[in-house]
Amino acid sequence: MTNSPLTPGITAGRLPEESYAAQFSDLHPVLDDHEALVAADRCYFCHDAPCMTACPTSIDVPLFIRQIMTGTPEAAAKTIFDQNILGGMCARVCPTETLCEEVCVREIAEGKPVEIGRLQRYATDALMAKGVHPYTRAEATGKTVAVVGAGPAGLAAAHRLAMKGHDVVMFDARPKSGGLNEYGIASYKAPDGYAQKEVDWLMQIGGITVETGKKLGDGLTLDGLKADYDAVFLAIGLAGVNALRAEGEDADGVLDAVDFISELRQAEDLSKLPVGRNVVVIGGGMTAVDAAVQAKLLGAQNVSMVYRRGRARMAASAFEQDLAASKGVQIFYNAAPVAVYGDGAVEEVEFEYTSEEGGSLKGTGETFRLPADQVFKAIGQTLDGAPEGIEITGGKIAVDAVGRTSIAGVWAGGDCASGGEDLTVTAVSEGRDAAEDIHAKLMEG
Amino acid sequence: MADLTSTFCGITSPNPFWLASAPPTDKEYNVRRAFEAGWGGVVWKTLGEEGPPVVNVNGPRYGAIHGADRRLLGLNNIELITDRPLEVNLEEMTRVKKDYPDRALIASVMVPCDADSWKNIIPRIAETGCDGFELNFGCPHGMAERGMGSAVGQVPEYIEMVTRWCKEATDLPVIVKLTPNITNVLYPAEAALRGGADAVSLINTINSITSVNLDAFSPEPMIDGKGTHGGYCGPAVKPIAMNMVAEIARNPATANLPISGIGGVTTWRDAAEFMALGAGNVQVCTAVMTYGFKIVEEMISGLSQYLDEKEMALADLVGKATPNVTDWQYLNLNHVTKAVINQDDCINCGRCYAACEDTSHQAIEMSPDRTFTVKDDECVACNLCVNVCPIEGCITMKTLEKGEMDERTGKPVGDYANWTTHPNNVAAVSAE
Numbered sequence: 027m028t029n030s031p032l033t034p035g036i037t038a039g040r041l042p043e044e045s046y047a048a049q050f051s052d053l054h055p056v057l058d059d060h061e062a063l064v065a066a067d068r069c070y071f072c073h074d075a076p077c078m079t080a081c082p083t084s085i086d087v088p089l090f091i092r093q094i095m096t097g098t099p100e101a102a103a104k105t106i107f108d109q110n111i112l113g114g115m116c117a118r119v120c121p122t123e124t125l126c127e128e129v130c131v132r133e134i135a136e137g138k139p140v141e142i143g144r145l146q147r148y149a150t151d152a153l154m155a156k157g158v159h160p161y162t163r164a165e166a167t168g169k170t171v172a173v174v175g176a177g178p179a180g181l182a183a184a185h186r187l188a189m190k191g192h193d194v195v196m197f198d199a200r201p202k203s204g205g206l207n208e209y210g211i212a213s214y215k216a217p218d219g220y221a222q223k224e225v226d227w228l229m230q231i232g233g234i235t236v237e238t239g240k241k242l243g244d245g246l247t248l249d250g251l252k253a254d255y256d257a258v259f260l261a262i263g264l265a266g267v268n269a270l271r272a273e274g275e276d277a278d279g280v281l282d283a284v285d286f287i288s289e290l291r292q293a294e295d296l297s298k299l300p301v302g303r304n305v306v307v308i309g310g311g312m313t314a315v316d317a318a319v320q321a322k323l324l325g326a327q328n329v330s331m332v333y334r335r336g337r338a339r340m341a342a343s344a345f346e347q348d349l350a351a352s353k354g355v356q357i358f359y360n361a362a363p364v365a366v367y368g369d370g371a372v373e374e375v376e377f378e379y380t381s382e383e384g385g386s387l388k389g390t391g392e393t394f395r396l397p398a399d400q401v402f403k404a405i406g407q408t409l410d411g412a413p414e415g416i417e418i419t420g421g422k423i424a425v426d427a428v429g430r431t432s433i434a435g436v437w438a439g440g441d442c443a444s445g446g447e448d449l450t451v452t453a454v455s456e457g458r459d460a461a462e463d464i465h466a467k468l469m470e471g
Numbered sequence: 472m473a474d475l476t477s478t479f480c481g482i483t484s485p486n487p488f489w490l491a492s493a494p495p496t497d498k499e500y501n502v503r504r505a506f507e508a509g510w511g512g513v514v515w516k517t518l519g520e521e522g523p524p525v526v527n528v529n530g531p532r533y534g535a536i537h538g539a540d541r542r543l544l545g546l547n548n549i550e551l552i553t554d555r556p557l558e559v560n561l562e563e564m565t566r567v568k569k570d571y572p573d574r575a576l577i578a579s580v581m582v583p584c585d586a587d588s589w590k591n592i593i594p595r596i597a598e599t600g601c602d603g604f605e606l607n608f609g610c611p612h613g614m615a616e617r618g619m620g621s622a623v624g625q626v627p628e629y630i631e632m633v634t635r636w637c638k639e640a641t642d643l644p645v646i647v648k649l650t651p652n653i654t655n656v657l658y659p660a661e662a663a664l665r666g667g668a669d670a671v672s673l674i675n676t677i678n679s680i681t682s683v684n685l686d687a688f689s690p691e692p693m694i695d696g697k698g699t700h701g702g703y704c705g706p707a708v709k710p711i712a713m714n715m716v717a718e719i720a721r722n723p724a725t726a727n728l729p730i731s732g733i734g735g736v737t738t739w740r741d742a743a744e745f746m747a748l749g750a751g752n753v754q755v756c757t758a759v760m761t762y763g764f765k766i767v768e769e770m771i772s773g774l775s776q777y778l779d780e781k782e783m784a785l786a787d788l789v790g791k792a793t794p795n796v797t798d799w800q801y802l803n804l805n806h807v808t809k810a811v812i813n814q815d816d817c818i819n820c821g822r823c824y825a826a827c828e829d830t831s832h833q834a835i836e837m838s839p840d841r842t843f844t845v846k847d848d849e850c851v852a853c854n855l856c857v858n859v860c861p862i863e864g865c866i867t868m869k870t871l872e873k874g875e876m877d878e879r880t881g882k883p884v885g886d887y888a889n890w891t892t893h894p895n896n897v898a899a900v901s902a903e
Contacts, residue, residue: 067540067541070820071822072820072821073821075821131820135861
């Protein structure tokens with residue numbers, strides 16, 4: 027092994043082989059029993075708790091924390107799963123600092139919220155470690171539902187529908203279920219194959235058949251699904267990626283951040299995964315942070331994250347930005363890509379400083395260049411492959427409050443659907459609520 | 472720094488903080504370290520008869536009640552009196568007293584209830600140079616089954632009799648330690664006084680079962696699958712102890728009887744409260760068993776600062792609150808207060824709302840943006856919101872001035888008037 031962070035170009039094995047496991051270990055390891063009790067003790071059991079209101083899935087946080095405090099973490103987990111069947115993953119990936127923990131009264135009182143996310147993980151891990159699945163299916167209804175997309179929204183819908191007694195077939199284009207949980211989240215947030223373990227645990231409900239390698243327009247049509255199933259739930263995510271609109275962006279080494287993250291998540295041996303010496307990530311969301319931090323963890327010498335607007339506008343939370351900074355990622359604000367330079371492969375990226383006036387972004391004329399062997403684009407994903415004739419609003423499938431689309435018998439949820447933030451927890455909530463509405467509709471007779 | 476020198480029933484110590492008769496005062500090693508740490512006095516762990524000493528269980532001796540963050544709030548024990556030979560204890564006491572002449576060294580004693588037993592042992596113990604005696608009529612477990620401890624303390628006639636025997640056997644001060652496991656503490660206190668006691672100390676521990684093992688179905692501490700009631704102490708018993716201290720202090724017959732206050736004293740503030748209610752000094756046990764001897768430094772600095780701020784001598788603190796301990800019937804029914812929530816301090820947890828709405832007088836309003844305000848026309852000033860609020864000082868009680876309108880009753884606040892003259896009281900004393 028002779029490579030190091032200083033090795034020019036894009037190469038694998040920049041770090042000693044034994045160091046990768048530590049680099050990509052659990053960002054927040056599970057609390058031990060003592061830590062959990064101390065953390066749980068801090069909960070005030072608020073009336074009409076703000077944390078519960080802030081949770082897109084409305085988990086009864088004070089109740090589950092009280093259940094932990096009284097020595098019944100399994101009951102706590104049940105409280106969580108009742109509202110959010112992917113409560114284990116959400117405990118790992120939720121930006122709690124902008125949701126439940128942001129409004130925790132102890133955040134107001136002391137600037138230090140109850141560690142709700144970690145307590146949720148403690149509880150859900152405790153129950154899952156026992157290998158039990160606390161739900162059973164209702165009597166079979168004889169109804170069938172197609173769920174397109176096996177990400178968080180699809181899984182949540184499928185589970186709820188199966189529980190109600192319907193037979194579910196869940197399709198996904200990728201070889202594994204899990205969607206972004208499996209392919210799109212930084213590996214240190216859900217190490218040790220957690221996404222698949224969670225899917226396997228969820229599937230214990232029964233009544234869900236998974237068919238991978240199938241997507242709308244490639245083996246599936248909406249008309250076909252409508253004809254074969256009593257209801258259809260679309261949870262196809264955002265498969266398209268925005269272009270940089272910078273000159274020379276076709277150069278080698280300019281990649282989509284989501285592909286890099288996905289490749290990293292699926293890599294069997296991280297020491298074999300190539301990464302540049304100088305990496306530039308363009309974008310300001312969670313995907314940008316996940317790509318930048320992981321590039322750094324893989325051994326890139328210099329990783330820059332460049333966002334066209336100011337810090338306050340950045341979609342990645344302050345916590346995520348601090349995480350990136352703590353790992354050695356340099357963040358540039360107010361700079362937009364202008365051109366990518368290089369002879370075949372990228373060598374430099376030129377940026378122009380920007381200023382925001384009345385909401386519109388303008389170039390200041392001042393530019394700078396960053397050396398780059400690798401550029402990851404993380405400037406947002408777009409809806410791709412939505413069925414024809416379905417109403418689209420703001421670039422997403424238009425849905426009402428319970429997930430109904432413009433086409434009768436077709437519901438949608440998750441990132442592909444309008445409304446809500448593009449978060450795992452929001453997708454779970456939308457999948458769950460659509461499933462409830464589908465169930466109500468199917469049982470009308 | 473205020474002078475904390477304390478004189479309690481003729482016994483002087485550099486401060487009013489004594490260690491109670493208990494495991495911390497079981498032997499020379501501990502007591503020397505306690506004195507080095509700054510404790511003003513020590514009541515040596517209870518001495519028994521000469522001969523084979525008692526034996527203790529060899530399983531757990533303590534059970535506990537915890538508050539948030541596993542703070543020890545209550546401790547119970549099934550330990551007996553000293554399980555070391557009398558001779559060894561006497562030798563150690565003699566050495567310690569010789570080396571620490573300025574500290575109070577009190578011998579706690581418990582022997583069978585006959586005159587010879589007491590009259591023989593008291594002079595022998597006096598030879599150690601100890602400053603006084605404390606008669607253990609309090610232990611509720613183990614020894615009581617053998618006719619000692621609280622078995623004596625529950626019979627006023629026995630208290631009086633044994634106290635008299637001891638007073639006949641020594642010129643040193645005799646303190647009678649009282650058990651709280653009775654109906655009215657005045658009976659044993661008055662009995663001690665009749666017997667010639669120089670002081671009483673209270674409370675000893677309370678009969679208790681702290682927890683039940685829900686797998687083995689036995690009380691804890693569990694000894695081979697069985698448990699027994701133990702003596703309860705610690706911060707949880709402080710309110711019970713303080714009431715008993717106050718009852719003795721405000722009872723005309725016992726008003727001049729010195730009291731050594733015991734029961735959950737953990738901080739200087741606890742000590743000051745006991746003393747304000749009439750205790751001449753305090754004894755501490757659970758707090759040192761939880762945190763070690765060092766806490767006395769905080770107790771000394773805290774009480775000194777308090778006395779300095781109040782420009783008060785230690786002796787003047789004793790009984791300062793006693794005159795204000797009264798019967799319910801004399802409380803001013805025209806004293807009207809209303810809860811006030813300080814919105815700047817409020818963290819919007821809503822506990823006051825839940826408490827008031829679910830269990831009290833529906834006197835707190837919650838707005839859609841989670842602002843909590845008191846409805847003066849419903850508030851009976853019960854103080855529950857103050858007590859459940861996690862932020863100290865966020866909710867306070869505002870006193871309405873005389874003549875101000877009480878929105879709940881629709882009447883202006885009137886002059887002092889209590890139950891004895893209230894029209895609803897069929898036994899009301901005529902105002903004529």
